[in-house]
Amino acid sequence: MSPDVYKLVHVAGLLMVFMSLGGLALHGINGGTKDSNGARRLTTLTYGIGLLLILLGGFGWLGATGMLSQGVPGWTWAKLAIWLTIGALLAVPAVKPELSRLVWFVAPALGVLAAWLARTKPF
Template sequence: MSYETYKLIHLLGIFALMVALAGMAAHAAAGHTKGENSNYRTLLGLHGTGALLALTGGFGLLARLNIEAEGHFPGWIWAKLVLWVILGGLVAVPYRKKALARSLLFLLPLLGLVGAALANYKP
């Protein structure tokens, strides 16, 4: 596949993951429980699918950039992988720690900005 195709897959995954997290966080911040969210399983599926697409697209992009692992990825790739793990784990936060649900709504765009900066500047 082409670089552009992998980029679209990567971005689709990121958008899906962020929408799912924001939906759960907004619902929990409004004082609702997981049981009251009729779309909870849909959001979980969207989150998981988004995470998989983001990872698949990201590694496809690395292949197209001709970055050879040779046992060592550059630091910015490790940072993006850590960011991916954080975003994957945040799915547990909104309903378990409702006090953090509102904060998560502010944190998500910042995490997206960090990911974009890492991808663009490759520090």
């Protein structure tokens, strides 16, 4: 498959994850709880599928462009750590709603860092 298709899959996953996280964080900021979230299933499902698409698109891209020939690049490991952190942020607004505002700012900062890592491949 063309690397461009994998990149689109990667970006589709990113959009799904960040949209869901924004919704969950806003719900938490507004004092919402797990039970009062009428779109809980929708957001967690979108989040889960999005996380999967990010991985599929990312590794698909690496494979399709031959970047895995010498093993997983260092910057990819750093992105995997960011991916795990973003994945864990899902629970924060429900478990610790007082940290929702922090999630609102930390998530895009991590996204920018992940984009920078892919762009510059510093290690």
